[in-house]
Amino acid sequence: MKLKSINAVKKNDVLAKPIYNDEGQVLLNASVKLSESMISRLQDKGVSFVYLEDPDTDDIFVNDTLPPEKKAKAVKTINKSFKTIAYRISEGKNLDIDDLTVDFASVVEEILNTVTTEKDAITMLSNVMNYDSYVYQHSLSVTVYAIALGKKKGLNMKQLKELGLGAMLHDVGKMGIPIEVLNKKQKLTDEEFDTIKQHAELGFDMLRKSKTLPLLAAHCAYQHHERLDGSGYPRKIGEKDIHLYGQILAVADVFDAVTSHRVYRSAMLPHEGLELLQAGSGTLFNRELVDLFAKTVAIYPVGLEVVLSDGSAGVVKMNNPLIPDRPVIKVLRDAHGQRFDEPYELDLTERLNITIVKCEALIESKTYES
Known part of the structure; x- marks a missing residue:
């Protein structure tokens, strides 16, 4: 099989791997011959890449870091929990999230069991990226990348669990951002961007009040947009004040953001995402972590x-x-x-x-x- 951009796929190309939705259901099965309407629908769904049958590469097989079933289960758990938080915010209810932490911890445990035993480079190319589920998909992918990078850095299991919870909840503050701003397709105004930036502090305020989550998980939400040179937000702090978890999250967050389809732009390939990180290495991002990340992810995915x-x-x-x-x-x-x-x-x-x-x-x- 070979990997193709959805925009380079042609009529009568044949899928080599199924396309799944967020529920883990098959949208299109392997061996399906694609029509123009199918290709258009996949583009509308936000699919960036597909695997196609090819006689020259029929001996090439791709193994997902997280099988589609596990990925769908994890996204559904994140989806349900985040929507509960969004509902409580909209209704002005008590935002105590301790009743949800068991669900988050179970997803992190599943990822830990998979990633810490994974010998291959990490691959998280999304099969489907629906616009309204980006935050949930992103939260899962960032957790996988962060745990894998933390493992490469030498963190112990307790630290990896803390980091995993912080990664999964790093964007939870976005549940307090108006949906019309969060999912806007056009360029954000300065005022709207300032609104988006509030999610770091909102997330910190939500998580630091938890009686069951480690405080460092709250700092992951607070610091994942901070940069070594002080150009980040919300506090514009420098390298010495950014916790290691925050620095790991910065790398994982940016990489997944630029290699994922968004409503306002298409996805980069992994090697392009790494080049972007390397361009900011030492100024925006921790140089050692960027170098370790380059040894963690599949820069050139199988089938490319x-x-x-x-x-x-x-x-x-x-x-x-x-x-x-x-x-x-x-x-x-x-x-x-x-x-x-x-x-x-x-x-x-x-x-x-x-x-x-x-x-x-x-x-x-x-x-x-x-």
């Missing part, structure tokens, strides 16, 4: 079509867990675009003089330089 520095082209067949930016490539074409009668595998950890220079399965059918 790539062009190499020697001019040859192929598809990512597998990731190297210790060096995710040097995957194994199934090379299909030579530098002149001629197909090989017998494609071959190239492990980039063994050929350091060859690099990935372009990725072909891209948004709006563009080719982005690495």
Whole structure:
């Protein structure tokens, strides 16, 4: 199978993996031949990438970090709990969330059990991203990324649980933001952006009053938009005042935000998201954490079509867990675009003089330089 941008998919392309909705139900099954109306509907649903059948890559298989069933169960739990919080806010009711923490803790435990035993690089490409569920999907993905990064940093299990709860609830303050501002498709006004920024303090105020959540979980909500150089919000504090969890959350939050489809822009590929983090490494984001994150996530997802520095082209067949930016490539074409009668595998950890220079399965059918 190969990975394609939904905007590069053509009529009669055949799905290699099912497309799921937030309930874990299959929208379109594997082996379905796509029509123009199906492609349009997937675009409207916010799908950014799909896996397609391809005779040249029928030996390439993709394993999700979180299976669709587990992912759907987790998102439903987050969805239900966040909506309960939003209802209590709208009705002016007591906002005590201690009755919900068991549900959040169970999701974090499930992620811990999966991520801490995962040997492959983390892949969280979303099958479906409905506009009204972005916060819930985002909360789950950020939790996975944060726990994986925390593990790579060497945090113990108690710390990973604290970090996981903080990650899952880092955006809970958005339940207090007017929905018309939160989901606005057009560019936000300065006043609306100031309203959005209030979610960090709102979340902190909600969580710090909990009798069952660790106080550090509240600080995750408070600090995930702070930046090392003091340019973040809400307090514009610098590196020495930002807790390690807050610095981990900053990396995980930005990466998932830019690699997810939003109502106002399309998703970046993982390597583009990493480049954005690296551009701010040392000034906005903790340099060590960005470097560790680069070794944690699948920068080039399995199935992605790539062009190499020697001019040859192929598809990512597998990731190297210790060096995710040097995957194994199934090379299909030579530098002149001629197909090989017998494609071959190239492990980039063994050929350091060859690099990935372009990725072909891209948004709006563009080719982005690495």
